[in-house]
Amino acid sequence: MAMRTFAVVVLCAVFLGVRIIAGGKEDNVPTTNAYCKIVWLLGIPCEQVNVAIVTQIKDMASYKLVSLAPKLIQANHTSGFGQLERVNFTMIPTSMILGCHLQGTSVPAVWFSLFDNGANYCNLRNVIKGSGLDKAPGFLEFTNEWLCLGCGQSAC
Ligand SMILES: *[C@@H]1O[C@H](CO)[C@@H](O)[C@H](O)[C@H]1NC(C)=O
Numbered sequence: 266m267a268m269r270t271f272a273v274v275v276l277c278a279v280f281l282g283v284r285i286i287a288g289g290k291e292d293n294v295p296t297t298n299a300y301c302k303i304v305w306l307l308g309i310p311c312e313q314v315n316v317a318i319v320t321q322i323k324d325m326a327s328y329k330l331v332s333l334a335p336k337l338i339q340a341n342h343t344s345g346f347g348q349l350e351r352v353n354f355t356m357i358p359t360s361m362i363l364g365c366h367l368q369g370t371s372v373p374a375v376w377f378s379l380f381d382n383g384a385n386y387c388n389l390r391n392v393i394k395g396s397g398l399d400k401a402p403g404f405l406e407f408t409n410e411w412l413c414l415g416c417g418q419s420a421c
């Protein structure tokens with residue numbers, strides 16, 4: 266699983282101009298919508314990652330917990346303009362090291378724009394940064410402009 270992820274994702278890079286999201290390669294990536302998917306690797310157990318994310322989401326007024334399970338945390342995020350985004354954090358323990366493979370996805374609840382100015386990226390990034398998980402041992406973040414619209418231009 267971890268090896269496959271390494272092969273599929275590359276580091277976030279900036280691409281200029283209009284981009285077409287390549288459909289069909291990644292399962293359930295919407296082709297006509299602002300969307301963000303980020304993969305993180307952390308050298309701490311998923312239980313610890315789960316607690317840190319839930320604590321951080323509860324601490325932020327713009328987020329609302331929808332559901333909570335050991336492997337999936339779902340939340341809603343309301344942005345400044347009243348737009349609602351749905352956010353998922355999925356945790357899978359890594360087999361080779363005692364670590365956690367964490368995947369975050371953010372999509373608007375209703376279609377509003379192909380260009381989201383990094384809103385979906387920031388929805389995910391702000392939780393990870395706020396929780397301090399970006400300081401965890403072995404922390405690595407993977408995404409790119411095809412997996413995460415706006416990731417190159419956003420400043421959260
Ligand atoms: C989250 O947003 C969805 C709409 O996409 C809504 O149906 C649901 O009630 C919301 N849940 C919470 C807890 O706000």
Ligand SMILES: *[C@@H]1O[C@H](CO)[C@@H](O)[C@H](O)[C@H]1NC(C)=O
Nearest residue numbers: 337339351352353370371372
């Ligand atoms: C979150 O996970 C649920 C259950 O697997 C799925 O139905 C939903 O589409 C996911 N939402 C996002 C934003 O990835």
